[in-house]
Amino acid sequence: MNAQTDVRERSPLALAILDTLVHRIGKDEQAARPHDWLAATIFTVRNEIIERWMETTKATHAAGAKRVYYLSLEFLIGRLLRDTLANWEKREAIAEALGQLGVSLPELEEIEPDAALGNGGLGRLAACFMESLATLDVPAYGYGIRYVNGMFRQRIDDGWQTELPETWLAHGNPWEFERRESAYFVGFGGEVTGNEQGHVHWKPAEAVEATAVDTPVVGWRGKRVNTLRLWTAISLDPLKLDAFNRGDFQAALADQLRAETLVRVLYPNDSTAAGQELRLRQEYFFSSASIQDIVRRHVQYFGDIRTLPDKAAIQLNDTHPAVSVAELMRLLIDHHDLGFDEAWGITQRTFGYTNHTLLPEALESWPLPLFERLLPRHMQLVYAINAKLLRDLRRQPGVDDRAIAAVSLIDEGGERRVRMANLAFAGSHSVNGVAALHTQLMKSTVFADLHRVFPDRINNKTNGITPRRWLQECNPGLTALIREAIGDAFLDGADALTALAPFAQDAAFTERFAAIKRSNKVALAEHLKEAMGLRIDPDALFDVQIKRIHEYKRQLLNIIETVALYDQIRSHPEREWTPRVKLFAGKAASSYHNARLIIKLANDVARRINSDPSIGGLLKVAFVPNYNVSLAEKMVPAADLSEQISTAGMEASGTGNMKFALNGALTIGTLDGANIEIKDHVGDENIVIFGLTADEVAAKRAGGYDPRAVIEGSAELSQAVNAIASGVFSPDDPARYRGLMAGLYDHDWFMVAADFDSYAAAQRDVDARWSDTAGWRRATVLNVANMGWFSSDRTIAEYAREIWGVM
Template sequence: MTSTIASPVATQANPLAGAILDTLIHRIGKDAQAARPHDWLAATILTMRDDIIDRWMASTKAAHAAGAKRVYYLSLEFLIGRLLRDAIANLGRTPEVAAALASLDVDLAEIEEIEPDAALGNGGLGRLAACFMESLASLDLPAYGYGIRYVNGMFRQRIDDGWQVELPETWLTHGNPWEFERRESAYFIGFGGEVIGTEDGAVHWKPAEAVEAVAVDTPVVGWRGKRVNTLRLWTARAFDPIHLDAFNAGDYSRALAGQLKAETLVRVLYPADSNPAGQELRLRQEYFFSSASIQDIVRRHIQYFGDIRTLPDKAAIQLNDTHPAVSVAELMRLLMDHHDVGFDEAWKITQGTFGYTNHTLLPEALESWPLPLFERLLPRHMQLVYQINARLLREARKSGTDDRAIAAISLIDEGGERRVRMANLAFAGSHSVNGVAALHTDLMKQTVFADLHRQFPGRINNKTNGITPRRWLQECNPGLTALIREAIGPAFLDDTNRLADLLPFAEDAAYGERFAAVKRSNKVALAQHLRDVTGVRIDPDAMFDVQIKRIHEYKRQLLNIIETVALYDQIRRHPERDWTPRVKLFAGKAAGSYHNAKLIIKLANDVARRINADPSVGPLLKVAFVPNYNVSLAEKIIPAADLSEQISTAGMEASGTGNMKFALNGALTIGTLDGANVEIRDHVGADNIVIFGMTADEVAAKRAEGYVPRAVIEGSPELRQAVDAIRNGVFSPDDPARYAGLMDGLYDHDWFMVAADFDAYASAQREVDARWSDRAGWNGCVIRNVAQMGWFSSDRTISEYARDIWGVM
């Protein structure tokens, strides 16, 4: 980018260039000669924003005029990534913007790269919410997303000597040109205090403390700009930002304590809840955003429709996992305490309004709160939980439910420390409860919600997740998009099911070679990025074998690393064999308090350091852990991947969406029959995916029968060699005992079935090698994957929600 003064002739010939330059001068306060890349980025966003605002206002007015029912999507995460590329692509203005900037000597791709990722999420839950918001707008459905405007997100990950280091995300340091503060949409959020009864039987909650929730709105642009919806995020303020008497007395900490407490609510995503203070902050956050959102929804409904009793007819509230489950009690509180609705009618309204999406079968992720904490912070809500629970249990008892099932259904866990079960509250308070993949939904009925399912047999349904093809094909992989368009025309841009028209080209060897050339170009770009970021040199002609996702033991990055160690040993022992060159890529964040997950990151880096420095394996095997995984990094890695690792312990991954993104971009999946892998296999065909390992039923049976992992490890020479090498410090000479505990865990219990599935996984990897050696066959296979991925669009998922749950289509 050069810093020349823009030509008046150029700006006159290109009105958009003139508009960008005018914005630069009059809103940024720079001329073209002084402007830096971040100035051009801001000027471009603000200029394009004007078009978006016009569409945004038109969308809102049309919904109001039509009296349309709105969808409200409550999520603790929205992993929206960068917005400029997404917005102008959905408006169909990318070539126009690129040309306008080029006339000003500015490269659009260069300024897109410096836009910070919004630090509003961490993993699949947040990215799904972002895909859903984009699809809601693309399908012209009026909707609001509700969440928290995190100042520092979860954390920015740095790798120091192989260890994860958590640093604050600073995405808001220089402001956010996409957001609009709505100071008129501000709400009182109380905590603690007491509930006081009146003579007429009414109750009044008097909180001991309060903060103000203030709305900050971001426009969400749908495909072809047909609708612009709203992502409304809440920030917190103290009602008295400074106590002047304390300040003047020199007690500055007490003077600012209220503001600090408010700011803490919106500072960090997922504060560690391994200690009482962290648990309290997490519950405060969840109530803060839930209460503000429900108050806003009720206020809007009263404003436009008058009668609170029609709320289910005009509002569909979807709870994205258990984090916003306290919304059920909050709506009951508002209906009963502020709108004089009786309990029975309030409960009917509440159930008619809410839907609940479950994303996990892991007990620790089905949130529950110590009863004393919940009652201290939310005393009125505790009363309502007891009242709801009494109704629930009486109905269950009338239907003949036994004591064991009564205990499982109850909103209060009475085993040991008494706790409020948020998943049960969400289930009871919703008319629809959905899983996010066929297998996950079936397991919900059989495991965590078995007794609630028997009590409410029609309530659980399936809505398999999807991804937006705009971001995850058209924007992140323009080369592949152009190649597909050349083959089958542009219809797939509006209807991803038309990707099936690509199927005949899987048999066309020449087209397969062109497909491979696009893939290689993406790999060259990624190789350069990795060299810049990690210093590792990788060969773009090697197979890029990729596992990028949140680091968790059930996702089994450890299985991948151990097999990498075994492969390393085999290559050294048998250099005469025709090995497939591989680049093993890992990325993902571990929760700050999750010891084993952080240790797995360190192990991946230790293994990488040893293998990458060993000339005996040369170009045959490289390993890299890429730091600070986020949406923008995924947009670089996924189009370059050859092999997609989806290897979670069967029965533990709800769905996955990374598996869909990889397949859509022409990667072969190696995975277990878990989550949406089952449906991907059904769509792409068993010959176009590599499935290994135990099924969910087999995992459950093995645990029940008394699985002995030590015998399995000792019976597998390759596995034992790899585990013992790691355990004995081969990859950690500076601390030989570093991984002893991690490896002993495999010998002693192996809950996640790493040892049990190892031989099957290793065998599947050798099958992948054989497939790679047949390049024409490989190309045909991955083209079939792309062609059959249309069903996994989030447009299909949202259409199902809209028809079956929300009643808006």
């Protein structure tokens, strides 16, 4: 902390922070700890934001404007203080005021916890979208769950992932506002009854109360403040006093514990029946509360429920909130007395659905008995929707039983299950993919039959990222250099970055650009030294793969090639090897055995390579624990090479690829997801593409692919695989990776072996590019210059015009 200034020199803003510290936090400046100063600063900033929040809300009401409602199980918003101050254009003023109080704003920003409201790209995309909605002055609410512990805090113990509770709420959350007046009854189980007039009544066997907690979302330059509304759960009877008085304390608190469990953890382990039930309960809990809130607001301000599609656009972020389709139908029919056909028309015109995956296991479905037991009224409505869908389909010429089975909301093959993706598709007027290739594959694979029935429903909206957080805030040095070169226009419209392209030929500029990159690498190296005790050379090539650990994302391919490179460096010390630092980070789902094993392998490989003096420090490897937004903000600006190496046809889009390129890293990747569009924008010569295409992957799978022959035909690959399988990197347990490597020989579904030689050759091409300093620098500048199209402002503008009808 800095030295304090004389009291007489303190500004009104400094005095406001001090007043908040005393009267809101209850501390004087001598006794205040850093988290006290953090809370006092946030509360002071929040006071100004509240006024703008109310102004924009009132203006929306007065104009009778249509609102967007974005439903997502994840919102990976990260730390909010720096983001809010930057968008509010108050960072310098707050920093100066705190300095007068002897407090460092950067130090406060570092101790703010990341909100544990998400895990990966899905949640980070939702956060970018919320910020862009406010930036573009689109009235919007985000809806999700206020998780107490979120996913988990990842610790690495002896190379293994250990999951610990994420305690982000330990000191409270000064950004949030509890809205006790916005509380809704959410029921489960019970029975459904009807009368002769056709009225249906659902009497749940149990219920919780969903209460809203709001967080303001500030757009760029404070143009609009929108609302992120998260739901917390309380029991209707939090303490059964009779049981308590009997001494049965567990029974007395059982209902409250059951309610709290709904909002405790993101993505509970669903490998058990209890875990599956909890996840379905969570999804219905937040969907029901959100739809009830939307309907209540519409009726309050507009009266006629029939005008809902004119005033509300509800976007489903993947299948997690898909039960909202049935919930809206329930409210329209059971509470607003609409007929089925009219209710269905309103529902379809209100909803849009974004698909994020082509993986069948990620297209959620629920065992029919579980769904019917928890949501009996919704099961009736799903059957009714399905009946209408299939009857309408049957009237079309050329429809056979196979097409009927594929379109049905009920999967009849084996265990009967409710298909949530089909429900979301049928209940929406728009279904979008998130990259051009992904959208095309949706039409030809998972939704092929639904696409034939509804040929105009699927459309593409390629993902984007907010340049405020992912350039201006995380890379202030580069932002300042760009402003000096081309002015400030890019701050308000990222497309203006194209003006930077001519500077790629300017040696003086590219040298300054490279110096900023190196300073970011030095900062990351210092962080890793402090956090992990790891020493890395900032002049080495920083090769980074940070994302959720999954076999289709192919961290395993990267690790195997690292082992092969290690062998080559030892075998050929006479060659001019490019010094490399290989950095991995990401979390594995707690029940995903192979993903957890891949983390252990990365750590075992790192331990062996980093302790081997024979390679002269030419290669370092690290798995950085507890990947989150704040860690990404350190790693992205420091990366030289961005690993985007998923099996072609399996990554919907990716947004990490955009963040890295925007900060001057070259991409090494397959023609998958948004990599294809990045290639089109930055130019073939400024990206490194390798491997099979999506069509080639499909052809190999269909044509009897023999991975054993591929492995045995590649000397580098077979040597690396055999070393891993035989226990070279796991002497304490030589059999540890035998099964993982055997999977490559037996089926290699993710085409690790098939793409290895191409990947290894691409990495040697990267080495050659790195040795051409001028060429590398030119390519990095051109990446930044051509990434403006990938702003989430562009994505949201497309949604707003083409799906929601609000621009």
